[in-house]
Amino acid sequence: MDRPLRIAVVGAGPAGIYAADHLIKASETATVDIFDRLPTPYGLIRYGVAPDHPRIKEIVTALFRVLDNPRIRFLGNVGYGVDVKADELRRFYDATVVATGAEKDRALDIPGIDRPGSFGAAAFASWYNGHPDVPRDWPLHAEKVAVIGAGNVAVDVARILAKTADELLGTEIPDNVYRRLRESPVTDVHLFSRRGPAQVKFTPQELRELDSSPNVDVIVHPEGIEFDEGSYAAMRATRHVKMCVDILQNWAVREPRGRARRLHLHFLEAPAAVLGEERVEGLRTETQELTGDGWIRGTGRFTDWDVQAVYRAVGYLSEALPDVPFDAASGTIPHRAGRVLDLDGEPVPGLYVTGWIKRGPVGLIGHTKGDAGETITSLLADALPPATERDRDAVLAHLDARDVEYTTWVGWQRLDQHEIALGAPHRRKRVKVVPRDEMIAVSRGPVPARG
Missing domain, CATH: 3.50.50.60 (FAD/NAD(P)-binding domain)
Structure with missing residues (x-):
């Protein structure tokens, strides 16, 4: 392929992050934007794993390293089908990988x-x-x-x-x-x-x-x-x-x-x-x-x-997404090796799936990594329809025009530091900020000074 790939991933849990990791390791020029409807990354690792599971929470360390890559961009508080739609993603990206999981x-x-x-x-x-x-x-x-x-x-x-x-x-x-x-x-x-x-x-x-x-x-x-x-x-x-x-x-x-x-x-x-x-x-x-x-x-x-x-x-149980085929009986998106299939069983150009919404809510982190690898292998083997607006900031202008208060990777680090600081006086690992508007306000606040 003679152009640097621009890929969107919908869902910032482990499945979506591992898909981004596989992609940037396989392609030296690809860039990835990971969208999530929540203001924070990590999906069920943050909101599904019990808080007294510190060893499982350590998975976050590995996920952090992936998201810290400059070729990967986290865009939180962006609802797929609400703030950005399928046809709009096709304008900005060569392909979209759905990784919304099951919650x-x-x-x-x-x-x-x-x-x-x-x-x-x-x-x-x-x-x-x-x-x-x-x-x-x-x-x-x-x-x-x-x-x-x-x-x-x-x-x-x-x-x-x-x-x-x-x-x-x-x-x-x-x-x-x-x-x-x-x-x-x-x-x-x-x-x-x-x-x-x-x-x-x-x-x-x-x-x-x-x-x-x-x-x-x-x-x-x-x-x-x-x-x-x-x-x-x-x-x-x-x-x-x-x-x-x-x-x-x-x-x-x-x-x-x-x-x-x-x-x-x-x-x-x-x-x-x-x-x-x-x-x-x-x-x-x-x-x-x-x-x-x-x-x-x-x-x-x-x-x-x-x-x-x-x-x-x-x-x-996974939920259907707008403009994406869905099998309600199995709670999954129909696919062949990660390629999303339409009602006739034919691959939808530029649309892929990984994680629990691909295979059902079974398996551990190792399964999720392998799952992402299969999907990205399929993606890289395909002739992808090129995005028409290839500037990396074009999607940000689109979100700004919609008045979407999106959060970023820097914003998550700001919120992360804020929660840890709230917990420190009480000898707690962190005190989670729960209200969405407060999370957004902290994430989009002044850039913290570096020591």
């Missing part, structure tokens, strides 16, 4: 799931991480809570609900979240997995972190600790599965330590109905049995659990 809650189709007191785990995670577009308050009135799911998000939610607020004060938890959690009357959190202990999706690290609180007893109910040949095969095949099973078996036979709060782990219990009239008054589960191959079937035996709130952690 909504997948539905759970059981009776009563929509009663007051029933929540999605993704919405709760957005709240306790200080997402600017969710309410500042959260109804934490329940003494006994159910969490449905057996993945890392379910474990995060159960742990945040069970811990005392003071245990989280040293993290980057927002002030409004700390104050609300401090008032929580919770005594018991029940986590329900419909499958057995050898089929859980969380990692050994996540599991051990459940037991790290001096105020919480983790109680594994032994009646769900069952295995079949499929379970043993999973333990033989994957070391981390065996590690999780060993931990759970040890916890199942130990004595409770008499702590003020309890986190109960139940296996082979599938949600059947949320109970109550005006609001959540219980959860009904059906006991499951293993079928020999690691899968399950219902037994027809039901248990009603006394809980006053239910959190479903059954998966994330």
Whole structure:
């Protein structure tokens, strides 16, 4: 290709950042603008990962190095389809890579799931991480809570609900979240997995972190600790599965330590109905049995659990974007090796996809890197329709004409320093700024002096 590539990436989470990284490493002349509707980068690393996960948050260090490249430009607080549209991106860029991820809650189709007191785990995670577009308050009135799911998000939610607020004060938890959690009357959190202990999706690290609180007893109910040949095969095949099973078996036979709060782990219990009239008054589960191959079937035996709130952690869901093909059934953008496909199954010129909205909300950071590599390989192999307005600042003039208060990479560093400074007097890692307008004001403020 005889011209320097100009590429737009929509979404500044890990998927979008890794796509930009692959591109500038593969092309010495390419430049990339990464757009995000939030004023800040990092996506679910900032707004989805629990604040007491410092090692996972360290991923930000690697992402920072990518975004600090002068050939990559971050443009935040820019809504795709609102502040900049698909046909406008085609004017400014040779290609667009969609990397908007998945941050909504997948539905759970059981009776009563929509009663007051029933929540999605993704919405709760957005709240306790200080997402600017969710309410500042959260109804934490329940003494006994159910969490449905057996993945890392379910474990995060159960742990945040069970811990005392003071245990989280040293993290980057927002002030409004700390104050609300401090008032929580919770005594018991029940986590329900419909499958057995050898089929859980969380990692050994996540599991051990459940037991790290001096105020919480983790109680594994032994009646769900069952295995079949499929379970043993999973333990033989994957070391981390065996590690999780060993931990759970040890916890199942130990004595409770008499702590003020309890986190109960139940296996082979599938949600059947949320109970109550005006609001959540219980959860009904059906006991499951293993079928020999690691899968399950219902037994027809039901248990009603006394809980006053239910959190479903059954998966994330992506949302459709304007003028981009979308498969509502799978929650993904149809593609072939990252090339977006139209209704006839033909590639849309100059349009690509990567990350969870490409493959569904599964996999870890390593999968995201490989995913981005496949997409960028396809992009570089194609004859791309050239942008008509190639000046790098043309898109900024367009946003200025629309009165879009976009934020930049320098602005994020300003906000980052501001949050860290707010936390320093209180020996906290940072105090997150939550309101969008305040984030924008700090980001677009005077350039900080360099020492």
